[in-house]
């Protein structure tokens with residue numbers, strides 16, 4: 001097992017997501033900062049992370065694997081195959097390999113590794129960058145409860161995490177992976193509506209964003225069905241009922257259902 005101890009994590013790829021995960025892991029105290037290893041082809045990113053977080057940069061991916069119990073693959077999808085070929089000889093059944101690369105399947109990863117290496121495939125989203133991510137993960141054929149626990153612990157350091165079967169990950173991509181963009185569009189559209197009526201732009205955007213944030217928090221803290229919460233704020237003959245009717249008339253429900261469907265289809269095409 002060499003230098004590898006229970007409490008070591010390695011991240012390959014110190015880009016936007018790699019940095020978000022490193023920050024969450026250090027803040028949550030999952031490992032001592034020095035026991036979090038990061039590798040990247042860009043030295044300046046490694047230097048920045050060492051200064052900001054106190055993590056240990058390594059220039060060599062294979063060396064990172066040899067000292068880390070959990071290895072997070074956070075490089076862009078086209079780089080996954082060459083990196084797997086590079087690190088495969090160092091991976092063992094004692095590791096947990098967590099891949100966040102969009103569209104890269106468990107089978108694609110597992111066939112490039114020695115048999116027995118536990119793999120977890122994750123679909124995160126960009127709010128991980130502010131600690132409010134929504135991630136779903138699926139377990140590979142050799143992954144056990146302990147691997148799921150490690151993955152969950154890391155993903156919960158940057159938001160919430162749920163386990164799903166792999167065949168649901170494309171739908172998750174269409175829902176929460178692409179979802180922040182749908183929410184940005186809704187916030188922009190709501191604020192456009194208010195600007196049209198005379199509200200200053202910055203104010204309108206802040207009020208719209210806080211309203212979505214607040215509504216989401218109501219659902220997550222109460223676990224109430226959204227329809228119940230909607231009914232509770234819809235006075236008969238009132239303002240909200242009038243606004244909701246306009247949304248129904250425009251077919252907004254079907255439009256969102258189509259958005260999730262189209263994004264899911266695209267995710268399926270891309271992961272072929």
Ligand SMILES: NC(=O)c1ccc[n+]([C@@H]2O[C@H](COP(=O)([O-])OP(=O)(O)OC[C@H]3O[C@@H](n4cnc5c(N)ncnc54)[C@H](OP(=O)(O)O)[C@@H]3O)[C@@H](O)[C@H]2O)c1
Pocket residue numbers: 012013014015016017018039040041042045061074075076077079083100101102123124125126177
């Ligand atoms: N960003 C998101 O919202 C999001 C959401 C879901 C999933 N993901 C997945 O997360 C992964 C990372 O995304 P990202 O946005 O963080 O990408 P990114 O910012 O480009 O970060 C990847 C980092 O890995 C480096 N790298 C390239 N080749 C390498 C190698 N052989 N060894 C080590 N490091 C290497 C890159 O350097 P160069 O820049 O020089 O190539 C870059 O610094 C992707 O697979 C993506 O599909 C991202």
